[in-house]
Amino acid sequence: MAQRMDKKWKIGPEYKIDYVVKPSTELGKGELGIMLSVPYDEIHFVKQNSQFKGRFDISIMIFEGKEKRVSESWIEKLTVDEFKLTNSRKKIIEMQKNYVLEPGKYRLEVLITDLKTQNRRKQVKEIDMGKLSKGPWMMGDLYFMKDSSAVKGLDDMPEAIYVGFSASGVKGKYPFSYILQSRDKTFKQGKFEIELVEERHEYIFPVRTADLNYNQYFLTLMTVIDSIEYKRSIPLRVQWSGTSSLIPNLEEAIEQMRYLSHTGYFPSRTYKKMMNAEGKEQKDFFTETWKNIDPTPHTENNELMNEYYYRVHVANHRFSGHREGWRSDRGMIYVIYGDPDAVEEHHMEINTKPYMIWYYYSVNRSFIFIDNTGFGDYQLSEPLSEY
Numbered sequence: 413m414a415q416r417m418d419k420k421w422k423i424g425p426e427y428k429i430d431y432v433v434k435p436s437t438e439l440g441k442g443e444l445g446i447m448l449s450v451p452y453d454e455i456h457f458v459k460q461n462s463q464f465k466g467r468f469d470i471s472i473m474i475f476e477g478k479e480k481r482v483s484e485s486w487i488e489k490l491t492v493d494e495f496k497l498t499n500s501r502k503k504i505i506e507m508q509k510n511y512v513l514e515p516g517k518y519r520l521e522v523l524i525t526d527l528k529t530q531n532r533r534k535q536v537k538e539i540d541m542g543k544l545s546k547g548p549w550m551m552g553d554l555y556f557m558k559d560s561s562a563v564k565g566l567d568d569m570p571e572a573i574y575v576g577f578s579a580s581g582v583k584g585k586y587p588f589s590y591i592l593q594s595r596d597k598t599f600k601q602g603k604f605e606i607e608l609v610e611e612r613h614e615y616i617f618p619v620r621t622a623d624l625n626y627n628q629y630f631l632t633l634m635t636v637i638d639s640i641e642y643k644r645s646i647p648l649r650v651q652w653s654g655t656s657s658l659i660p661n662l663e664e665a666i667e668q669m670r671y672l673s674h675t676g677y678f679p680s681r682t683y684k685k686m687m688n689a690e691g692k693e694q695k696d697f698f699t700e701t702w703k704n705i706d707p708t709p710h711t712e713n714n715e716l717m718n719e720y721y722y723r724v725h726v727a728n729h730r731f732s733g734h735r736e737g738w739r740s741d742r743g744m745i746y747v748i749y750g751d752p753d754a755v756e757e758h759h760m761e762i763n764t765k766p767y768m769i770w771y772y773y774s775v776n777r778s779f780i781f782i783d784n785t786g787f788g789d790y791q792l793s794e795p796l797s798e799y
Contacts, residue, residue: 425454425468425533427524433541434552434578435612436512442541442550446472448507448522455490455505456528457498464498466490471523472509481518482511487527501713515545547640549582549608554633554646557616572618575631577644580612588635592619592648594627594661624650626695627661655702656714656721666698668724668738671748677705723747733789741792745770745779767793 427450436443448470455466467489474482490505497503518539525532544550557574585607592600600623606615619631629648634641651659659665666686673683678701686697706714724738727746731737738747752770759766766783768790781790 425450425524425526425531427451427454427522427533427535429520429522429535429537431520431537431539432553432555433539433544435544435550435580437612438512440515441512442515442544442552444474444511444513444518444520444539444541446509446511446520446522448509448524449504450524452490452492452497452500452503452505455498456526457490457492458528459495462493464492464495466498467527469525469527470507471521471525473521474511474513475519475521476513476516481513484509501718513541515541515543517542546642547638549637549640549642550580551642551644552578554631554644556646556648571622572620573648574616574618575633575646576614576616577633578612578614579608581610582608582637583610584608586635586637588617588633590617590619590631590633592624592629592631594629599624599629619648621650625662625691626650626655626659626665656718658721658725662695662698665721666694668721669701671744672705672720675748720747723750733787740789742770742781742790745792749775749777766790 427448430447430449432445432447434443434445435441450468455468457464457466459465467487469485469487471485472482473480473484488505488507492498518541520537520539521534522537523532523534544552554575554577557576585605587603587605589601589603591598600619602619604617606617608615617633627650629650630645631648632643632645634643636642649657651657666683669683669686672678673680682697682701686694686701689697702714702717703709705716707716708714724747727740727743728737731740731743731746733740737743749772753773754771756769756771757766758764758768766786768781770779770781772778780793782793783790
């Protein structure tokens, strides 16, 4: 039995959801701060006279179990004067909402609909506000201060990144410590004291960036109050300006460039040099290689880099199993060619193992993947000699 599926399904704009849990100024309650950000190039703009206008609908719902605690929707309007801004990924529209809720577990659902195309995208987040009722002290989430950033130019990393949190309920001086880790390796540790006040208050502490490289870290802040241990953690990504936000760390990013080498964007010896280099030399190889293959060197973004690491990200999401998705056969083909124009799936044929065929009409190619094990690990029927 064969099924044919067209890839041209439509989904709405990509957007980012951040949220922070804090104690509320209302006694015994918490505050959920939700931040939404939509890049300009995800919005469908329509030219009206000399301007370009976009409109999209936003719906926020918060559930506690099956009970709906919050339901709010509104329309955002955006007007720009230059066409190039409509394609900008660095320009974003940001929206923030705050909701006072009882400590507990909630499900956040956000739906954004482009009103011109009617394309829509829904995201769901599970949020635990029950941690606010752990003891006499109400400690909120860690968050980065607005004026601190780990995204800078290639050589001007800020001396420190400032981290904040809000808390209430306890007065006095208490010791705190933090640890910065990556892949279970500790890179930094610090200790300090904070003079706490009973009312809700925002506390800020610095994390020095000396010796930090392009990487994904995990920052954990700890303290003990009235024999109760409090821990709050937050991921910290150090990256360079002009690079894709989907890059996990430099070593993985270079290893994932394997298919670019195979497909002729740069020679294999360049790939080997990047893999074997260390420290600043490795960073320089990486940035120079991407600079050389940037299809639009005079624009603010490297579109090839953004698309490539987006495909790696999607491959990891769709095809991961006993190995990372981008390393799988389907992941490899997806990273190189993108979404297939059509897919045939064969699952019910007698005396035949499950298999699928991906068609790429624009390059006149097709690829057959067979599930030899029966566990969904589809492999190419014939290895590709060029890869």
